Ligand code: FES
């Protein structure tokens with residue numbers, strides 16, 4: 001079957017196996033390997049992408065379910081330079097092994113699109129579906145708060 005989607009701003013049409021997961025389509029067919037797969041059952045959030053500006057676990061969707069929709073992966077977030085959120089993760093030391101980071105950043109981006117001024121509890125709630133085994137989360141929360149403040153013109 002065929003699927004037509006927009007990925008990181010580009011229109012894509014591809015022939016797919018009907019049971020291909022969205023995560024496999026993005027990683028294997030399109031080569032967007034910034035997307036990570038951890039559990040493949042909706043528990044870890046490593047495979048998070050934005051679908052029409054909302055975070056989803058791409059391992060839980062079939063590629064054809066994204067028909068006609070807009071997908072953002074980490075490759076589309078900071079194309080020439082790092083995005084503000086990516087820079088904030090670096091600045092606060094919110095990246096260690098980095099495996100969770102693409103999904104975490106996209107979950108955070110989705111949170112900030114829906115709620116530009118989240119408090120700490122809302123940040124933690126917004127990232128509750130994303131597991132990090134390394135950082136202890138404090139620096140991640142700090143990074144998201146810092147980027148939210150920067151977007152409100154309050155500096156870092
Ligand atoms: S790989 Fe999708 S939630 Fe873990």
Ligand code: FES
Pocket residue numbers: 094095096097098099100101131132133134135
């Ligand atoms: S930085 Fe290693 S899992 Fe998050």
